[in-house]
Amino acid sequence: MPDRNIEFGKFGASGIKGYEAAARQLDSLAGFITTPLTTRRGLLARLHYLTRTPHARQAARDAGLTVTDRTLQAWLEGRRNPSKRNLDKVETAYRTVRRHNVARYLLARLNRQGRGTRVEFHPLNQSQVDRPRQRVVSFRTLNVRHWDRIVEAWAAADSEALDAAWVSDATADLGSEWGQYEYVTNIGFAA
Template identity: 70%
Template sequence: MPERNSDFGRFGASGVRGSELVGRKLDDLAGGIATPVTAKRGLMARLNYLTRSEHARQAARDAGLTVTDRTLKAWLEGKRRPSAKNLKKIDDAYRVGRRQNVARHLLKRLNANGGTRVEIHPLNQSGVARPLQRDVPFRHMNVRRWDRIVGAWAAGDHHGLDAAWTDDILPDLGSQYGAYEYCTNVGFAA
């Protein structure tokens, strides 16, 4: 890709990779349990979600949560509390399971009616000296092909998500698409 940023921020620009912002927005659209895993309510909700089916239990094992049935039962009954390390594993397993469960529905919503309108807010150049600033305007576009993006997001593949966003979607912006590799916000709704 031309204009790939290898030394981003050298002159004071700030922003986040567009693909990371897309992943965050997909997480927001996926919804889920708002109570943190450190609270009893949040922990119980996640444990119930992860133990309700064999598919959910397998997702928990895949995320590294390998505890005995006895330990899991003690957690569910409130007799024991998971360690901080296991709390993180529980939260990670919940997010992976949630992503996999909502990916198909989310993909259907994003691809409906010819795609979804996406607004891309460019990088922040307030820290860049005036002669070095570029004219990078706010852009919007209609993304019609969400399959690769949602697939990479659901799998937790950050490199795949970045490749899908940077190589498949951004070139539709025209010749200056490399200027939108880093952004301050990427917004869309489904």
């Protein structure tokens, strides 16, 4: 396979990398808490998720939330508020733990006992590209049957591994047109 677009957007095309769009879709399937972290309700929801069991507390510590139990209790009771840096750590730990917890469920849902999941590739936006330089790129669908490496890389928040897994396990099945879908406007799953 040729190795990627070198100067994407040079003539005015816009879009995002396919693996980034897939990660966004997986994030939406994971069902993260939507209440902002800066509100009391959003902070409490994340802290309860991270502290409800000893296993969850250990996972939060492993994910980077290294405050003491006393500090966590003060945050939960509202006696103290976390600093901006600690708010970022809470959000990072929450997303890491949530991804880890739902990865097995998502893998089963997407693999569907070997039947796979239909993926929709919405092509990049070429409305700002001069007519002679526009490519003929159309909406495509493809049934992806192997999600193991994709979900594993997403759960680990490893962008490079996700990009490699997305290209080899999903877009490579598009045949010789796979490079046209390196950048897309959206990726949709029928999951």
